[in-house]
Amino acid sequence: MTQTLTARATLPLDRAESWVEPAVSLLGAAPMAPEGFEAYSARGGYAALARCRDGDSLWAGLTGSPAFQALQGRGGAAFPTRRKVEVVREAAATGRATSVVVNGAESEPLSFKDRYLMRLRPHAILDGALLAARLVGAGRVHLYVADGQGMDALREAVQSRAAHDPASASGPAQPDIRLVAAQHSYVAGEESAAVRAIATGVARPTDKPPRPYQAGVDGDASLVLNVETLARMALCAMSGEASDAPAGGGAFLATVSGSGLAAGLYEVPLGTTLGEVRGRLGFAPEMGADVLIGGFFGGLMPFDPDLQLDYAAVRARSNGLGCGAMHFVAEDDCVLKVAADVAVFFSEYTARQCRTCISSSQTISLTLSRLGRPAQGVDTLLDDIARWGHQLPGRGACAVPDGLALLLRSLTEHYSAELESHRAVGCARCASAGWDRRWQGLSVDGEELTGRFHWTTGEPPEGGDPR
């Protein structure tokens, strides 16, 4: 257990470990050692690419892997990866140009796992990207990265693969690989924003349809996949090589933190219970009566030791596993203050495009941030929160309104008593929270662990008023 930090400080990430077998693990036995070309090749990396020279045979092999069949996107939306690839393969079959976008624009303040992978496991990502390109016959791979060190590591990986295996890197069937610096903004990682940014430099979501698989970069059918999803896809292809290796897609990277405590990065088998996670971390029992799950995108929930960490089970609780981040709310913290922190973050980092999102995120953040003071005479608080939670989903070009709605639905589902007591008598902890960057204590800083550069969500909005 590390020392308690001051309330507003970012949470340093100071450990990383894998809870799955090394053979099917991304972190492996030495999580802090960067994995170079030799090490990655030695464990079977790039082998499927070498063996399956065409997309169809690769597809046949991968779809034979139950892990790949079950793989869901790790960027937060948990969309079935197989389906995503299939749609772009269908577009390619009709003769359309295709491309792959490697999404390394991690912007969840509570998550560091994508930056970890890009910095220390770049070959797994590159392998996955090349596999994806072969599956859909892509002429171009865009490495879209919002992290200077991640970008350097990926560039180095591309070069080192080319140096070690010149034939495979420059053959006619090889896609053109481009590195694109992404914005450090919250919406930059949304897939339509990624596509738009690659084409125009403007990282803001666009209305859908068309989705990237319909009209992506330069009009291609674009396959946009998160870096962890791609690395897991590479593991799935690799585990086909090993005789009886368990599913490489069956784990997820979790950035786990607690209020005021240092954070850790863990590779957790899907289906692990929340109780096991807390137990392995050695968190004291009073630590984490409540959990902010899925980064800022999965809502709050009371700690339940029996909750199985998989997408469906978490969704069944009115929450979401999202990008896999989990934050245990300290006993002396207030769960509704955390909810307000998240809402204020959303209101300050919308894309500033869609009126409904801008005004509702502002209304919601103001409502939640005022819960510290009793709201006598305001009888509609619980109804308002329930109503917003159901009205907002789908009301924008991107999923920010959906994230806010999920947060509100989780409050309605789990915390109506707390809302009622705040309305009636207020809350000293909520009342003491300011406005400016109040969510700072909900952001993980992995620089100590993986390097020296600092990541920020752009500049703080100037003139951020405390209202």
Place this chain on the structure above:
Amino acid sequence: MSVMDPGVMTTEPTRGREPVGALIDRVGQQARLELRDAVPMPAQAYWDEELYGQEIEKIFKKDWLCLARTDEVPDAGDYFAIDIADEPLIVVRGEDSQVRVFSRVCRHRYEDLLGGGTPADQRRTGCAKRFVCPYHDWAYRLDGELFAAPDMVARPGFDMSAFNLREVRSTVWQGFVFVNLSGDLAEPLDMSGIEGILGGYDFTDWEVASVIDWGTTKVNWKIVVENFSEAYHHLGLHKSSAQPIWPFASVQMGDEVGPEWFYSRLFVGADAATGEVNGHLVQPTWLTPQPGLSQYELSQGILFAKFPTFMMLPAPDITFWFRMFPTAAEYHQLEILLMVHKSSYAHPEFKEKIHEATEFFRDVQGEDASCNERIQSSTRSVFATGGVLHPQEQPLWQLQKYVSSRLAR
């Protein structure tokens, strides 16, 4: 008042003119509503002669008004004449390079110093060594001192030093010349709130590069302020001009809600942006932006109004400023001045670009004027009642606070 719900009552057509006292009271009552309940100015306030008389006395003769830029009178003797609140004034730079504002009323028998046979091209601006009254050739130095009063030796005991031009209290803020006609009775000009929102902007080194002279048109001054300060109408009137650059959806309302001034931030729309840096979209520019602005500032225009009529839209390369004053209850005169930072004169296509920008803003103004003039005539309608404000029309509610705070009995 009847026993009916007042909200219902105001939706009924009204007939006839309300006494001005009752009208002012009504503006005051509206101004005290919560923003979410705010309603438009009573239509009578846009044409009532008696109200206008009070506005002149209690607003335009009492508050700080912005007349000119110091760069409009760059050299000694350069002057700029303007009439405000029935007062003919002149802004002039002296031999000591001080900028002063005087009344143009000759101390002899009240002729306008730029009246009579003053050539048309010198009535508004020009450069003079002395101001010579066209009636009897009384001449004043640039610092207002009476220099010559022909043959007044004929009047025994005539003391020239008692007949200098009347100087009007003025102050310069970042190159803008403000006057206050109530002289020493007025509080000092307070621009601290506006400076607080302007961030890296400093207009000291900006200059007027182009002027759109809109002349005098039949629109009450408050309609112009209202039209200037809300961006809700971008989605209608300006849907193909200003809306793509500054979409109404991405306007951030300022947190200043008092009776003195208003601001909002007009963030560039993603479709018009030329890129994105550090999470901030980049607003397109005609010229080079003022050096030293942050990416945040390069992503937006700031729209502000200090009541009654100081209106500006600071933007990275071209800031425009409305010089607007009422000339009668139903008339105002307007110039739109496009300002640039001095460093942007080095732009290779400066002339073309400033021309392009001028034409753009002229078109936008044409759109605004077309609506404003129709609103002015509609305000006489018995059906011009029962309106409602959008939250982004917050400045209209603030203008009501301002007007009622000044006119309240």
